[in-house]
Amino acid sequence: MTKHEFEVAMTCEGCSGAVTRVLNKLGDVMFEIDLPKKLVWIESDKDVEVLMATLKKCGKDVKYNGTK
Structure with missing residues (x-):
């Protein structure tokens, strides 16, 4: 599985x-959230577009930083 890093405007x-x-609704993903750094790491075989669309459902600005 690939680990992707996203910047999410969490306060x-x-x-x-x-x-x-x-992310729990997406199923078959493992993730970590670093609230102070506003980062989310998602380990998944799903396309980046699917992960981005899912994160945007929470109503926050999302930026993809690449794989880690």
Whole structure:
């Protein structure tokens, strides 16, 4: 599985909770959230476009930083 890094405009626990909820619905992904750095790492075989679209469902600005 590939590990992707995304920058998500999260400011609080509620934001990271929203990210957790949308990613859990995706299924078959492992992820880590670093709230202070506003980073989300997602380990998945899904396309980057699918992951981006899923993260955008939480209503935050999302930027793809590449694979890590």
